[in-house]
Amino acid sequence: MITKWLTAAVSAYLWLSSPLQAEIRALLVGVSDYDEASDIPDLRGPKNDVTLMQDVLQARGATDIIVLADGVDGGTKPTLAAIETGFADLTARAQPDDLVYVHLSGHGTRQPDLSGDETDGLDEVFLPADSAKVPSGASTIPNSLTDDLLGELIINLRATGADVWVVMDSCHSGSGTRSLSGTTAERNVDPNVLGVDISQATAQSGATPPPSTVADAALGGYLAFYATRSNDVAREGDFSDGTTSDQWFGLFTAALAARLENGQALSYRQLFQGILSDMNKGRGFGAGSLQTPLWEGNLIDASVFGGGDNSGTTRYLTSGDRVEAGLVHGLQVGSLLALFPDVADSGDVAPLGYAQAEEVNARSSYLRPVATDCQPQAKTLCDWADSLPSEARFAQVEVHPANPTVRFSPILDFETGAPLAANNPTSDLLxxxxxxxxxxxxxxxxxxxxxxxxxxxxxxDSLWFGPVTQLGADPVGLEVPLYGTGTPDLLPPVLRILRAERLARILDSLDGGGGLSNPLPLDIDAERFDSTLSDLASPGQRIQPQRECRPVFRNAMQSSFDGLDPLSDVKQCDVLRFSARGNRDGQRDVNRIHIDSQYCINVAYELVEGKQSQRKVGDEMVVCSDCPGDVYSAGQERLYVLVSDLEENAEALNLTGLVENCDTGTRSVRTARGEMLREFLQDAGQAGLTRGNMGMGMSAATGGIWVQSYRWRVLPRTEAFRTYASQ
Incomplete structure (x- = not known):
């Protein structure tokens, strides 16, 4: 997946809701009829996709809908110029907090990248109605909508403050167009049909996106649903059952519309999971199970179309006795799960039954049916009860057995290290x-x-929490002021710590997986760019974090990095960067999970494909012991790179929004660092808006998961000056 247009700062946030008053606007593009001279085969479904989605949107109250589709009443021919004009018109009308829905149905393909911003050397393109063969001596398809252009058009929309939801029901495979049967067909065009030679395309190591003039702080949120992952093909199917004609629809669009029409209050994540379940379990989608949808963006946990509240409870896909959740989701042997027929329910719906996890792997588990009165124990499973309900398609965690205990010290005096008296009121608070x-x-x-x-x-008057709470003469770790803000409440910080420690223990248990028999399928680069003491304000001077770190960051972006040593000491304004490159064929989900000194869990996700493409995993991390907003953040930190094979017909292992434990609506180190990055980055970041190319080799691995961990100490300013002044 190309990730080159979301900004560094915006991608650090989860937009948890959209205003109910937001206007819904839409651009619907369906390309069914191509010029015969182009040799692009016509499709039967896109015009029906557009009509279907128009009905769905109008039922949701949308009135500003631009239709670009042939064969649709009131539609305009979907040429490249018409698509650009449609985007421009919506951009002129969009307002902050609007939701703009963009739907693209048609053929997709690939062509050589001429701008040098693609790691695989190929641009992904959507084919408008006036796409043509490549002229002799050229290498790009006339009138094609490239991912670069689409990214610019969507960035302009987001610059109005509107949120944008993009759905692409097309693919970019080089396998050619062929019919699977009389009732399904593929939506892809072999580049050779258009005269495109991609055999000489060169992968660009460390490719970077072109700059944008849009300030990222003003951008609205973003979400994309892709009908298929990058080594699949998107399909359309005949839904007529032989009784009516012209009932072809994109399989993904049909599943999406069916979910949107049933009136459930869903988050986008729940909507996506429901679509994936429907396509895998039949419901008339036939060959839909042969394609695996993907999503990306920062609106995944918002309410669909800004509608009513959803439960927010996570449910996981089930198939027979298997559930698509495992250790990384917090499951353990003995976890009790309630079973449901759907991803979300309106009102109080009783579970179909209950099950316990009896075999737990990294990303999936196997279940046994148990009675409703099962009480999970740490080492003993409940008795087997009957069978799992055949209608069960989702599982929701009810309760876990006891985990290994997290041990807190008694409160210790900072100066002496002695514990406080047992009757001290602060001890009672803890x-x-x-x-x-x-x-x-x-x-x-x-x-x-x-x-x-x-x-x-x-x-x-503050408590400090951490593996250590002192470096040199300075306190470090999570500070919790006890007075000045009313009665102190230690529940929120302790809860944050417990959740971070539980995740860290799970990841530590997976660390070191691989070895000679199952080596890590990626080469992970952990790099560091050092600030110098001359860049920093001396201890005791006024600190302006953005001002002192901005030139360091700019210098880093134009310089080479050094390797990040294990158990490093880092300091104010150092820049850390993580990237991954496959060392064998296949597609992998890569999650960068950072547990900072404040026990906040921060996740960045990237899809890494093939062996040649190097991907930056998350944005650069600017170290701040003294962060914007007077946030102090020295102490010990941990970072894990979690790698897993992208599995067939299963949701990508993207932990964004699933494990974070700090409220993004309050000031924290996470938001403070996001503010710092907004100061640094004035272009449109590194996250893309169109699907990656098709045709990458499939992994020969049977599926696995790997963890590589890193640890460092963020030094307090005084300790950094003491340490580095002598070097």
């Missing part, structure tokens, strides 16, 4: 906070002087 966090999360924790995981220190 005891209360831990007890309530255990009840809220189900994660066992205790306060003990032995074998502690989290040290708790009192300095002046």
């Amino acid at each position: 005891q209360d906070g831990v007890a309530r966090a255990v009840e809220a999360s189900g994660i066992p924790a205790e306060i003990t002087p032995d074998k502690i995981d989290i040290r708790v220190t009192l300095r002046n």
Whole structure:
């Protein structure tokens, strides 16, 4: 998947809701009829896709709908010029908080990348109605809609403050157009049909996107649904059952419309999971199970079309006794799950039954049916009960058995290291906070002087939490002020710590997977660009984080990086970068999971394809011991790179929005670092808006998961000056 147009700052946020008053606008493009001289085969479904989605949108209250489709009443021929004009018209009318829906149905293909911004050397293109053969001596398809151009058009829309949802029911395979049967057909064009030679395309290592003049702070949110992943083909099918004519639809569009028409209050994530389930389980979609949809963007947990609240409860796909959730989702042997027929319900719907996870792998688990009164225990499964309900298609976690206990120290005096007296009121606050966090999360924790995981220190009127809470003479870790804001409540910070520690333990248990028998299928580069003491304000001087780090970041973007050593010490304004390149064929989901010194979990996702394409996994990380907004963030940090094979007919393992534990609506280190990046990056970032190319080799692996971990200390400013002044 190309990721080159979302900004670094915007991609760090999850837009959790859209205003109910937002206007819904739409651009619907369906290309069925191509010029015979181009040798592009016609399609039967796109015009019906457009009509179907127009009906769905109008039922949702949309009135500003531009229709570009042949064979549709009131539609305009979907040429490239008409598509660009449609985008321009919507951009002129869009307002902040509007939702703009863009639907593209038709053929897709590939052509050589001439701008040098593609790691595989190929542009992905959508074919408008006036697409033509490549002239002699040229290498690009006349009147094609490239991913670069589409990205610019959508960035312009988002610059109005509107959110944009793009659905692409097309593909970009080089396997040619052929009919699977009399009732399904593929939506792809072999580049050779158009006279395009892609055999000489050269992968661009470290390719970067072209600059944009749009300031990213003003951009609306973004989400894309792709009908197929990049080594599949998108299909259209005949839904007539022989009783009517002209009932061809894109399989993905049909599944999408069916979900939108049933009136459920869904998040986009729930909508996507429902579509994937429908296409895999039949429901008239036939060959739909042969294609695997994907999504990307930062609106995934928002309400669909800004509609009513959804439950927010995560449900996972099931198939027989298998559930698509495992260790990385927090499951463990003995976890109790409720089984449901659908991804979300209106009102209180009783579960079809219950099951326990009896075999738990990294990303999937196997279930056994249990009675409704099953009480999960750490080492004993409940008795087998009857069978799993045949109608069950989703599972929702009810409760986990006891996890290994997280151990907090008693509160220690910062100066002496001695524990506070047992009757100290602050000790009572900690005891209360831990007890309530255990009840809220189900994660066992205790306060003990032995074998502690989290040290708790009192300095002046603040508690500090961390593996260590002092570097040199300075406190480090998560600071929780006790006074000045009303009665102190330790539930939120302790709950944050417990969730971070649980995830870290799961990832630590997976770390080191691979080895000689199953080596990591990617080469991961962890790099660092060092700031110098001359870049930084001296201890005691006024600190302006953006001002001192901005020139360092700009210099880093024009310079080479060094390798990041294990257990490094890093300091203010250092820049960290992570990238991955496949070392064997196949597609892999890559999640970069950063647990910062404040115990906030931050996730960045990337799809890495093939062996030649190097992908940056997440945006550059600017280290800040002193962050914007007077946020202090020195201490120990952990980062995990989680790699998994992209599985057939299953949702990508994209942990964005699933494991984060810090409220993005409040000021935190996460948001402070996002603000810093917004200051640095004035172009339109690194996330793309169109599907990656088709035809990459399939992995020969049977499916696996790997974790590689990194740890470092963010030094306080005074300690950084003391350490580096002597070097």
